[in-house]
Amino acid sequence: MSARDDAPADPPAGSGLLEPNPLAPSIPMVAHATLSPEDEHALPAHGEHDRSTLLASAALGAVMLVGAVVVLVDAASLRPSDEVVGPAAAPTAAGILLGVLGALLVLQAVTRLRSATARQALPHRRLLRLAAMVALLVAFALLLPFAGYVVSSALLFTGAALLLGAPHPVRTAAYGWTLAGVVFLVFDRLIGLALPAGPWGF
């Protein structure tokens, strides 16, 4: 959400202050209901009718539809009890809610797509960077029990900061080791949280 002069190499996605920010908090309905139109326009734009927002809504709706099927199948496999509200009641309700709302999200997005304001698609480099971040996080999870907390966390910090555009690798690594060390000392030694120690004890 923050946006300062730490821009990584790629050019900014657009220019102008009113460029919709996909990370701005959504403008809630209460704003539509209480503010005058001109005040509402002054709020930072999220781009509710943006092509990318609509595509994301459709994707979320699709995920929810799949989730609905999973939830309903799981609910059907539960042994019923003789109570009025059995074990399957709440999952069935949640599954139906997921399904209906997922379908509505897809529908809403598809009908609005025609009148959507076009905006340049996300550069592939950014998607690659997201994939790299997820890979880094998974590597951290797998490495943690073996390499110990300090090593894994230092690597996580350094890798994440570099992916987010940190300019000085060496300095960033130094920050990472320092932070990991301090966290380990405070939370493991001082507070008594048992963090994974690794072969070297930290």
Add this chain to the structure above:
Amino acid sequence: MEQLQSLLQGFGDALTPANLVWAFIGVTIGTAVGVLPGIGPALTVAMLLPTTFRLEPASALIMFAGIYYGGMYGGSTTSILLNTPGETASMMSALEGNKMARSGRAAAALATAAIGSFVAGTIGTLGLTFVAPFVADFALNFGPPEYVALMAVAFVTVAALLGPNLVKGFASLAIGLTVGLVGIDAQTGQPRLSFGVPAMLDGIEVVILVVALFALGETFGHLLAGTGRATVEPVRGRAVLSRADLRRSWPAWLRGTALGFPIGSLPAGGADVPTFLSYSVERRLSKHKDEFGKGAIEGLAGPEAANNAAAAGVLVPLLTIGLPTSATAAVILTAFQSYGLQPGPQLFSESGPLVWTLLASLYIGNLMLLVLNLPLVKMWARMLTIPAYSIYAGVLVFATLGTFAAGGTTTDLLLLYLLGLLGLLMRLADVPVAPAVIAMILGPLAEQQLRRALSISEGDPSILLSGPINIVLWSVVVLALFLPPTLAVLRRRRRSAAPAGAGR
């Protein structure tokens, strides 16, 4: 004055050196995370919760309360100096506050926000002190049907008020309800939605969902959105109010408080509503209407006070009926539960000294925050120059630490990442995440109360509508479903009827 005596005893306990230190740590962390864009009090309490299980419950809760109040103070600094409101509640503060900062009046803007927060926070805490015991007494009569109705109110209002439209608000709610279902069914002992994964048999920790939706969703989003540029406005001079500014500020503070505390203390998800209302009221009443949109001080003072008063108000339903109506309140409820305490009418009778110590520490924290924020505001403003990559990389370190401490397995971390990607998709789709957090916590409680209610009535659903309280509450549910969309449509119609040119 029974309360006064209990409160004095609470002050006695809160003023011990150890508890003062915890309050100070809390407000300092709170201000810092409020200032840092991308981290809020809900996320911070969630990340710290699993790491503080060795502390005394009172110490931890005092610290969390400090973080809760401190986050509100810090958030205003960011909206004023950076114009990137991180949450709905500080949206309105950014509107006038950032304009003031741009025209070189950052110091006055920060001063009115800090003093307004203090005034509203103190009045709100006073309100909490005197209203809460009465509400708790009243709530002692609530049975399962009333709890079912109250939770229905919370669900519907949160979804209806926080989403940009009903579908998106309720989509978030449905996601949260589903996540809350994971784990062993309390009635029959059967695992639900666990797919044989051992880490999921005990259910998904609230901490994991909150950290995933807030920390990972935010970091992933930042990675995708790349960096636009926003400038941090400089703070010139000391943060003091001129006589003219004070004259324009104090009525706005009081009006904001008068809107914020009552609305915040309703058992409905409306803590953000008063900030919007307050802005509209100030604009209507102001003698300087032409300054609105260009940096009118009352347009900042009112919403900022309303925000803090509402934050105190939210604690009323949280402590007295165990009903969280904001994401942070939901996490604080989890904190109580992790220490074996159940907020609700019995809390005041069973853990009275703890509650009163907590309330006393809110007054102390508020005073500390004023001292921390007024003279030291430049130091906090300097935190805004910390580059975003350090903030987000650091957030990831603490997010994984909190998750690992809460769950303790690699599976928990992988689950965190999956939910984080879901959070990213929600963010990109303009779906609010707070309803999901509240629904995850309240969903299982609602199921439990519904089961109790129907076993009392031997399956007759009419028990849910028995008594005037239930009928009122269910009417509110129906109203909340239809009122906001109707109002929004009316506004839109009026806007299109108005002469063109109002658009951007």
